[in-house]
Amino acid sequence: MxxxxxxxxxxxxxxxxxxxxxxxxxxxxxxxxxxxxxxxxxxxxxxxxxxxxxxxxxxxxxxxxxxxxxxxxxxxHGDFGRSLEYRTDVSDLLSSRLPTTLLLVGMALVLVVLLGLALGWLAAVRGGAVDSTVLVGTTFAVGTPAFVAAILLQGFFAVELGWFPSSGSGSGHGIGQMMWHLTLPSLALALYLVGLLARVTRSAMLEALEGEHVVVARSRGVPERHVVRRHVFRNALGAVLTTAGLIVSTLMVCTVLVETAFSVGGIGQLLELAATTKDFPTVQAICLIIIGLFMTVNLVVDLLLPLVDPRITLGTRSSS
Known part of the structure; x- marks a missing residue:
């Protein structure tokens, strides 16, 4: 097509x-x-x-x-109505809080991609004790809800050690202060998805390692690092990309819990407050934004899949 x-x-x-x-x-x-x-x-x-x-x-x-x-x-026309709770335009509320949420989700997404891919790669390639350690760690990560991770990180690193702020977003004090304030929330938001992506990457790479093209490449004397990078990891990317929609939707849902726990002041916390106070216009606007974002990510993934894996045609997704 x-x-x-x-x-x-x-x-x-x-x-x-x-x-x-x-x-x-x-x-x-x-x-x-x-x-x-x-x-x-x-x-x-x-x-x-x-x-x-x-x-x-x-x-x-x-x-x-x-x-x-x-x-x-x-x-x-970009008019979401007037907030019943804050007595102001919903568009103004969103524009003031959306940058904080986008930065938080962006930081968490970077952690998920870097740590998830790296851990999955190491577990598949190294095997043995490394693989067992990664499996145990990812089991803990996948089994820890975002709000539990938020409480644990906040109690230890913010209250006990005092390394990071326990609440707030640091908005108005520069991007550096915001990133410092959002470090613990982004870790809490990313923990579950790091474990999920690591397991998906590991499974996809282990399956690719058993492929005939890998055996042929090794028999021809291709260096192992090139075999892993060009033939194994690239073939595993199709399965990894199919989880992108799940990752983004989970980030947007869990940000409500994490922002509330850390009093971040983004649209996640705004959604929780709006739902509690029956602020319908605000809830409606945020729900539409989340739905639109989820659908956009799925569209981008469907367009990228054939470029990553030529075996996949437009309109289909790899089942591996």
């Missing part, structure tokens, strides 16, 4: 999926117990006339489909 045609088809599929997701996200407001207008009153009592005035002001008395189409039109 032509690359351009495939990309266009996937973009159209993404648009349809996002449209469906937006309908579900918006409709979820009506599944919450109580009247949406009651959340605007923050627990205060109001007369029926005052309640009707609030519903009219926020168009809550309009038919559901009309409300959804109005909201969708605003979203397409």
């Amino acid at each position: 032509n690359l351009l045609r495939f990309a266009v088809r996937r973009l159209l599929e993404m648009a349809v999926t996002l449209l469906g997701a937006s309908f579900v996200v918006f409709g979820a407001m009506y599944l919450a117990p109580g009247n949406p207008a009651s959340f605007l009153l923050a627990g205060r009592s109001a007369s029926p006339a005052a309640l009707a005035a609030i519903e009219k002001q926020y168009h809550l008395d309009d038919p559901f489909l009309e409300q959804y189409l109005r909201w969708l039109g605003n979203v397409l």
Whole structure:
């Protein structure tokens, strides 16, 4: 399939999926117990006339489909509405907090890729005690939830040793201070995925090591480091790339727990606060952003797979 045609088809599929997701996200407001207008009153009592005035002001008395189409039109123009909790535009809230979350996720992703690939490579190539050590370490990592890792890292490195800050993002003090503040949160966020990627890399490389092309390359006297790099690791990259969607989605979900534990102040913590206070416009906006990011990563992975592994055609993924 032509690359351009495939990309266009996937973009159209993404648009349809996002449209469906937006309908579900918006409709979820009506599944919450109580009247949406009651959340605007923050627990205060109001007369029926005052309640009707609030519903009219926020168009809550309009038919559901009309409300959804109005909201969708605003979203397409970059307007996610006004936060019910913070009394400001949701777009402003997101723009002030999104850089912190992106830096946190970026730092965690770097740790996941570097440590996960390195540990998987070492376990597959070295074997023996190295392989056993990596398996034990990754078992611990995969079995440790992000919020547990956050508590352990915070208690030991921040409270006991005092090496890192226990909370905050360091925003407003330069990129260096932000990275220092986000070191422990990024470690807590990356721990599970490092173990997962290391195991996927190890399994894929062990399978590639048994391939006939590897035997042929060794019989021709190709140096072992070239065999591993060119014939083993490259063939294993297809299986590694297929986990990219899972990695990104896990990072975005777990950042809610980690940011809350460290009081980072990104969109993960904002989502938790918005869900607690029934701040529907904010929850809707963040959910759409996460869904869009997940779908974009999957599209990029599908476009990269044929370049990494020529055996894979557009629209298919390796099952190895």
